[in-house]
Amino acid sequence: MNRSNRSWLLERDGTIPLYRQIEQQLRQRISNGEWPVGTRLPSQRKLAEQLGVNRSTITQALDELASWGMVEGNKGGGTRVVNNTWNRLAAATIDWDSYVESGAHQPNLPAIRQINEAEYDSSIIRTGTGEPGPDLLPTEHVRRILADTSDEPFLGYEEPKGSLRLREQIVQYAARQGISCSPESILIVSGALQALQLIAVGLLQRPSCIVAEKPSYIQSVRVFQSAGIGVHAVQMDEHGIQINHLQQQITEHQPGLLYTIPTFHNPTGTILSSERRAELLELSSSLSLPLIEDDVYRELWLDEEPPPPLKSQDRQGNILYVGSLSKMMSPGIRVGWIIAPVPVIDRLADIKMQTDYGSSGLSQYVAARWLADGHQEQHQTWVRQQLRTRRARLLAALEQYFGDIAQWNAPAGGFYIWLSLPTNVNVHRLFTLALREQILIHPGYMYDWQASHHIRLSYSYADMKQLEQSIYRLRQLVKQCMNT
Known part of the structure; x- marks a missing residue:
């Protein structure tokens, strides 16, 4: 069942006609401010599909609301709320549409x-x-972790960088990937997307830009664009990002950093070759260009282990390394991490505390136990x-x-x-x-x-x-x- 249907309570066999039930529930949403004046209602087709009724039923319900002066059609198509009371003497209301349209964060693409x-x-x-399908999630393992009373979970706020216990486990986990770090250089975040959001608002000037592969996952989210950061594309081929084109883009745009998914790239599945990894590291070093290495797919190798992370060869602290448990353990646990120089981690931890006062302590407890008990492997x-x-x-x-x-x-x-x-x-x-x-x-x-x-x-x-x-x-x- 579509979750959006659950708030609509229609009695299919009741004495009240369906169009009247729908009209009453639409009116309630308008009257209680859920759909304030100026709101564009869902299309008749969408409402009909959502509620499992004929479109003519929706038309009848909207005609009733229109007769009371609560909604009206407009020349641009669709139906808008024009009044939230039973009469036309309503006091002026806030034009929420103008607020919505002027917000700093850019909306997602319609698709x-x-x-x-x-x-x-x-x-x-x-x-x-x-993401992993429900049948790939370790539900029973997590249930046992939560049921184990020998080690009570911590239910309070964690420290700014996240659970020390979890960060210590990530140190060991990263070491198996060839990455040397300490707990002080790790920040626990609520998934890799939050890592990118923190970097966008915490490390880059405005206006400025970054460069990323073309195509790229980063174009499907608006974290950098909404922070006033432009995104310029670098061509790829079957071996990954094209270093020559990257150099051209750097010369032309002077980006603040490069965002890359070198291992099992999203969406193409490409692996950046070992030769190009070496070239990319040399370029980053010579130009002092920071890199975001999004490495959330690394453990999903199916034929043979991919080349080591770029971060494993980073001796100058040029790479901001992003990892996550979402692709292997659970997307719902919302646990990821950034490995970076300590001053960077301190800065991003401060912003995170201002944003959400730390990721879920319970999720971090589960993640720490998951890694410590060897479940990940x-x-x-x-x-x-x-x-x-x-x-x-x-x-x-x-x-x-x-x-x-x-x-x-x-x-x-x-x-x-x-x-x-x-x-x-x-x-x-x-x-x-x-x-x-x-x-x-x-x-x-x-x-x-x-x-x-x-x-x-x-x-x-x-x-x-x-x-x-x-x-x-x-x-x-x-x-x-x-x-x-």
């Missing part, structure tokens, strides 16, 4: 907002979701086995249904396959058509506005039988788009 909403509809098949071995099977099945489905019309590379790890469709396929239209059939894709333009004929597929979340069926149906939809 991303649709994805964020659709992902909570259990009837939709999620073909691009970048055991679980990642099992997850890799599962992902190898899923990858093979998705690649087989692509070969069967897309072998003659698309291109892709088999990833050596991570979650993603970057599918290149024929150039005459409008992915905007494909996204809409697929969603109507309960198939959710991640269009390439989320990660690069020029990637208009790409989609990101994932083998980590959806039930494999459903995913294979979706690939079959997507071929039909792609063909439909090609013929129009």
